[in-house]
Amino acid sequence: IAGITQAPTSQILAAGRRMTLRCTQDMRHNAMYWYRQDLGLGLRLIHYSNTAGTTGKGEVPDGYSVSRANTDDFPLTLASAVPSQTSVYFCASSELAGRHTGELFFGEGSRLTVL
Amino acid sequence: GQNIDQPTEMTATEGAIVQINCTYQTSGFNGLFWYQQHAGEAPTFLSYNVLDGLEEKGRFSSFLSRSKGYSYLLLKELQMKDSASYLCAVTDSNYQLIWGAGTKLIIKP
Numbered sequence: 281i282a283g284i285t286q287a288p289t290s291q292i293l294a295a296g297r298r299m300t301l302r303c304t305q306d307m308r309h310n311a312m313y314w315y316r317q318d319l320g321l322g323l324r325l326i327h328y329s330n331t332a333g334t335t336g337k338g339e340v341p342d343g344y345s346v347s348r349a350n351t352d353d354f355p356l357t358l359a360s361a362v363p364s365q366t367s368v369y370f371c372a373s374s375e376l377a378g379r380h381t382g383e384l385f386f387g388e389g390s391r392l393t394v395l
Numbered sequence: 396g397q398n399i400d401q402p403t404e405m406t407a408t409e410g411a412i413v414q415i416n417c418t419y420q421t422s423g424f425n426g427l428f429w430y431q432q433h434a435g436e437a438p439t440f441l442s443y444n445v446l447d448g449l450e451e452k453g454r455f456s457s458f459l460s461r462s463k464g465y466s467y468l469l470l471k472e473l474q475m476k477d478s479a480s481y482l483c484a485v486t487d488s489n490y491q492l493i494w495g496a497g498t499k500l501i502i503k504p
Binding site for chain 2: 320321322323324325370382383384385386387388389
């Protein structure tokens with residue numbers, strides 16, 4: 281089934297460890313996004329990429345980095361995890377880059393717990 | 396600042412109708428989205444409004460009033476599977492997407 285695949289689905293991580301959340305899409309969408317979702321808060325944008333080779337900072341980028349080496353893959357890295365990064369992380373994509381006038385397609389999410 | 400307000404939780408009865416409201420205060424407006432999110436799952440697209448008025452799609456309808464900064468999602472003939480969170484999101488003048496915290500809808504038999 282076409283769409284977005286995230287891995288891992290769930291992970292428990294010790295504080296200070298490095299972690300990479302993987303995201304792959306097969307829809308050939310230009311734009312990709314990483315969001316975090318916390319109870320009582322709306323989805324918050326961490327980083328985005330409008331096209332392969334470019335990335336940008338969202339609302340809450342500190343402590344996270346991304347890369348976009350090709351169209352399909354958009355990994356999110358936590359260089360040194362802290363407990364406040366405990367969250368559910370969603371990767372998303374859209375056909376149009378830079379203009380949120382079309383549907384976002386989401387992966388199933390990665391639940392990360394930092395102890 | 397930019398703000399999206401929606402009720403935290405609502406309860407309705409199977410077979411009934413429910414209206415979920417969303418008010419927004421953003422720097423400009425380029426459209427409003429509604430997404431459905433079942434517990435433990437990804438959000439999925441329901442509707443997009445950019446002009447005033449009502450958009451109907453099966454049992455679900457979405458209304459927009461740009462002058463009032465207001466939208467609602469109307470769900471008819473409620474089914475148990477409609478139990479989910481409903482997320483309102485607005486695209487601002489810079490085409491940034493601002494999300495509300497979501498409304499958890501509980502359907503009772």
